[in-house]
Amino acid sequence: MDLVQLQRQFVDYRTSLYHEGFLDEQFTQLQELQDENNPDFVVEVVSLFFEDSERLLNELARALEQQSIDYKRIDAHVHQLKGSSSSIGAQRVQKVCIAFRNYCEEQNVEGCLKCLQQVWHEYSLVKTKLESLFQLEQQILTAGGSIPM
Amino acid sequence: MESCNCIEPQWPPDDLLMKYQYISDFFIALAYFSIPLELIYFVKKSAVFPYRWVLVQFGAFIVLCGATHLINLWTFTVHSRTVASVMTTAKVLTAAVSCITALMLVHIIPDLLSVKTRELFLKNKAAELDREMGLIRTQEETGRHVRMLTHEIRSTLDRHTILKTTLVELGRTLALEECALWMPTRTGLELQLSYTLRQQNPVGYTVPIHHPVINQVFSSNRAVKISPNCPVARLRPAGKYMPGEVVAVRVPLLHLSNFHINDWPELSTKRYALMVLMLPSDSARQWHVHELELVEVVADQVAVALSHAAILEESMRARDLLMEQNVALDLARREAETAIRARNDFLAVMNHEMRTPMHAIIALSSLLQETELTPEQRLMVETILKSSNLLATLINDVLDLSRLEDGSLQLDLGTFNLYAVFREVLNLIKPIASVKKLHVSLTLAPDLPEYAIGDEKRLMQTILNIVGNAVKFSKEGSISITAFVAKLDTLRDSKAPEFLPVLSDNHFYLRVQVKDSGSGINPLDIPKLFTKFAQNQSTGTRNSGGSGLGLAICKRFVNLMEGHIWIESEGLGKGCTAILIVKLGMAERVNESKLPYMPKMPTNHGQTAFPGLKVLVMDENGVSRMVTKGLLLHLGCDVTMVGSSDECLRLVSHEHKVVFMDICVPGIDSYGITIRIHEKFTKRHERPLLVALTGNTDKVKKENCMRAGMDGLILKPVSLDKMRSVLTDLLEHRVFFEAI
Numbered sequence: 001m002d003l004v005q006l007q008r009q010f011v012d013y014r015t016s017l018y019h020e021g022f023l024d025e026q027f028t029q030l031q032e033l034q035d036e037n038n039p040d041f042v043v044e045v046v047s048l049f050f051e052d053s054e055r056l057l058n059e060l061a062r063a064l065e066q067q068s069i070d071y072k073r074i075d076a077h078v079h080q081l082k083g084s085s086s087s088i089g090a091q092r093v094q095k096v097c098i099a100f101r102n103y104c105e106e107q108n109v110e111g112c113l114k115c116l117q118q119v120w121h122e123y124s125l126v127k128t129k130l131e132s133l134f135q136l137e138q139q140i141l142t143a144g145g146s147i148p149m
Numbered sequence: 150m151e152s153c154n155c156i157e158p159q160w161p162p163d164d165l166l167m168k169y170q171y172i173s174d175f176f177i178a179l180a181y182f183s184i185p186l187e188l189i190y191f192v193k194k195s196a197v198f199p200y201r202w203v204l205v206q207f208g209a210f211i212v213l214c215g216a217t218h219l220i221n222l223w224t225f226t227v228h229s230r231t232v233a234s235v236m237t238t239a240k241v242l243t244a245a246v247s248c249i250t251a252l253m254l255v256h257i258i259p260d261l262l263s264v265k266t267r268e269l270f271l272k273n274k275a276a277e278l279d280r281e282m283g284l285i286r287t288q289e290e291t292g293r294h295v296r297m298l299t300h301e302i303r304s305t306l307d308r309h310t311i312l313k314t315t316l317v318e319l320g321r322t323l324a325l326e327e328c329a330l331w332m333p334t335r336t337g338l339e340l341q342l343s344y345t346l347r348q349q350n351p352v353g354y355t356v357p358i359h360h361p362v363i364n365q366v367f368s369s370n371r372a373v374k375i376s377p378n379c380p381v382a383r384l385r386p387a388g389k390y391m392p393g394e395v396v397a398v399r400v401p402l403l404h405l406s407n408f409h410i411n412d413w414p415e416l417s418t419k420r421y422a423l424m425v426l427m428l429p430s431d432s433a434r435q436w437h438v439h440e441l442e443l444v445e446v447v448a449d450q451v452a453v454a455l456s457h458a459a460i461l462e463e464s465m466r467a468r469d470l471l472m473e474q475n476v477a478l479d480l481a482r483r484e485a486e487t488a489i490r491a492r493n494d495f496l497a498v499m500n501h502e503m504r505t506p507m508h509a510i511i512a513l514s515s516l517l518q519e520t521e522l523t524p525e526q527r528l529m530v531e532t533i534l535k536s537s538n539l540l541a542t543l544i545n546d547v548l549d550l551s552r553l554e555d556g557s558l559q560l561d562l563g564t565f566n567l568y569a570v571f572r573e574v575l576n577l578i579k580p581i582a583s584v585k586k587l588h589v590s591l592t593l594a595p596d597l598p599e600y601a602i603g604d605e606k607r608l609m610q611t612i613l614n615i616v617g618n619a620v621k622f623s624k625e626g627s628i629s630i631t632a633f634v635a636k637l638d639t640l641r642d643s644k645a646p647e648f649l650p651v652l653s654d655n656h657f658y659l660r661v662q663v664k665d666s667g668s669g670i671n672p673l674d675i676p677k678l679f680t681k682f683a684q685n686q687s688t689g690t691r692n693s694g695g696s697g698l699g700l701a702i703c704k705r706f707v708n709l710m711e712g713h714i715w716i717e718s719e720g721l722g723k724g725c726t727a728i729l730i731v732k733l734g735m736a737e738r739v740n741e742s743k744l745p746y747m748p749k750m751p752t753n754h755g756q757t758a759f760p761g762l763k764v765l766v767m768d769e770n771g772v773s774r775m776v777t778k779g780l781l782l783h784l785g786c787d788v789t790m791v792g793s794s795d796e797c798l799r800l801v802s803h804e805h806k807v808v809f810m811d812i813c814v815p816g817i818d819s820y821g822i823t824i825r826i827h828e829k830f831t832k833r834h835e836r837p838l839l840v841a842l843t844g845n846t847d848k849v850k851k852e853n854c855m856r857a858g859m860d861g862l863i864l865k866p867v868s869l870d871k872m873r874s875v876l877t878d879l880l881e882h883r884v885f886f887e888a889i
Contacts, residue, residue, distance in 0.1 A: 026866045033779040033869065041779050049772045080770055083811075086844060086866060087773035 003145040010136045011148050017133065022126050026089030031149075046130055049088050053123055056081045060116055064109070074112065075104045081119070092122045171225050174218045181215025203257055210250045213243040291439045294322040299450045308458040312344050315451050319426065320346045323440055326393055326429040331381060332422045333358065333402070340381070340423055356380045362397075367421050372398040372441040372448075381425050393428030394436050398448045400424055403456040424448055500548050507544065510537045550702055560604035560709055564736045567601045567659070568593060570609050571632060578616050587620060587628055594633030598657070602734030603710060611703045611714075615663050615727045618699065623667025626724070635660035635730055655735045658712070666724040675716055679704045707731055759876055762786045763804050765837070767797040767822075768811040773865070777809060777842065780872050794822045801826060803835040807879065811865075812841045812854070820857040827858050838879055842867070851886065861885040 017023045034041040082097035096118045103111030185208040220236045298318045316328045331340040339355040377392040399421040514534040635658040707714040710731040718725030768774035791797045830836035840861035879885045
């Protein structure tokens, strides 16, 4: 595929992510922060997010398996996850986190488990999407082009 | 005799007298009957008759009288008693009516008489009104004449026409025999006949001005009747039977020098002309008041018209004069330009022509110096070289000065190192000074900028010249050079009254003072110093050389640099101080390569607003910590990241200007940290600004933050623009609480 087509594909894909609600304004802000001094800023942040989120999700799973569920701890984790996802603009993840927190307050185990499922699901989705996006970016860069804004 | 009731007349009926009585009675009756008819007829005809009642009475009276006389006709013969009784009734009635009428007439006749008087009165009034009408008509006529005359007089600005028209119109309006105008001569002692109506060419009679009659006329602004035998009035051929009346009036003449609108007839140094008007002889006409008034008015108008004409003449003369001057000036200018051009051409040619041989002489002489020479020859060659150098300098100076004179010299402006200029001067002058055992010191003020914009070469030349003079004219002692930036009050020196400096933002005034302890200068000679070719001829300077052009050239350079130069000395032997002030441009902070300062960050998202601002970011969440760090880095801040409150307290220092804390994570006691930071930095200006970052939109939390002593609160997510504006606000106001 030639450069122009690649770029167009990239732009379309990115726009679709916004449309489908996977990403929001915050992701654009992140992209704005990337410049010569910080060329891989976005990738770095997103990678960190992936690490963080996986860790948190595992923790959450473990915490919910317990006999006596420590809701405070769960809340703390979900709060962290919410913060992380809002920082990079993973909108859908963030939304689920908000619902998750409500269930935590209610100490609703079923609700929490359901939310955990949802969070996993959303997280996986957004991870896949972002990885594809970065792949496209890489392709454009190797072809010698520049990332369209 | 039968007894009938007839009455017999007293007289026999056949008497002639009876007959005549009979006829007269008949006619009387007729007349009496016809009178009322006539009256009625005429009264009906006339519209107004106030006494109808009287008429009726009178009619009745007449009719009855007529009836009586008619019935009397029957009494001439034997008539019956009936007739007699009718007759008697008629007579009685007639008597009654007549008495009543007589009584009435007593009232009526005075009225009728007064009607007559009223009629007389009205007739008188009508006659009077007629007379007045006549007068008004005459006046109106006069007015019309005046207007017409004025119009005629004022319709032209030519003096001659004005005067001629006046005389003609006056003559026509007033039906004069002769009208003349006497103008005062230039000497003012005589009146000369200038214009007359009838005589075509006034022969130029003159009459002395100090005649009692003339004085009388001149002293009043009314028209004065004068005697026909007066010298001014003797204009007609003699032998007339009875000369007509003569009137004279003064006409004020205005000199342009005493033309003041406000004191129009009051000036005493006025000149007057005399206008003499003569009625036709043998006409028995008299001067009427309205005619005199007309004459006075006309005289005034003539004066005004003449003044206008005079002004016009004057202004035309002035304009002509100006035009001549203009032409002359133009010519002079062109001549001057030609002269300058010729001189410049001459100088250019001579410059080149002179320099070429000079160059040859100097070059060859110096070459000659290098060869083998006997001591005498060496001395000779050195003298030649010295003299030719001097000559070369002289040629340069002369050329420079002449270029300076006509303003064709322009400064070579450029950025240069001011300190270097002074150092160079010092270096150049040190050898000579040390030979003369003079001590030279240089003091540069600390606020003197290192770089300036100006003509480096000429500035150095000027300073060198002044310092050189100081050295030249000092036999011993010391020379001090000081340079500093002149402040406004020092600029306005009383010694330089024409120097009006103007301070502006990108210029400064450099003041250089060169003080020496040499021979000094007589204060009287100081003004001559800067004039070309003038040298003070005091002994001891005769052999110092120099053409005397140096200071003159310096002065020209300094003037070009919008400055001022002068020398102060207290007298001979007391040394002197040369002060020089020039205007130089301020140079920006300039590197040697003269590149403008480039900001490090690319400018695709606005400029770096906060270069080097040290901030501390505390956030447990790795991702958001990284995002915040990226944000602040992008804005140019120096970011330190901490992940816990202990780390934060450990690392926070007074160098950090702002501390961003994420307070929405449970487990971080942000209030505790705040309080401890407050404890750590007791002085307010040392303490960094504490800003809370939170994704929580809780009003309570906000109040808690404020109470705890935080300086600001921002809601996450934070965009780049938001962070930029927050930081700006924060640094300016030292507080920023986002509205929740």
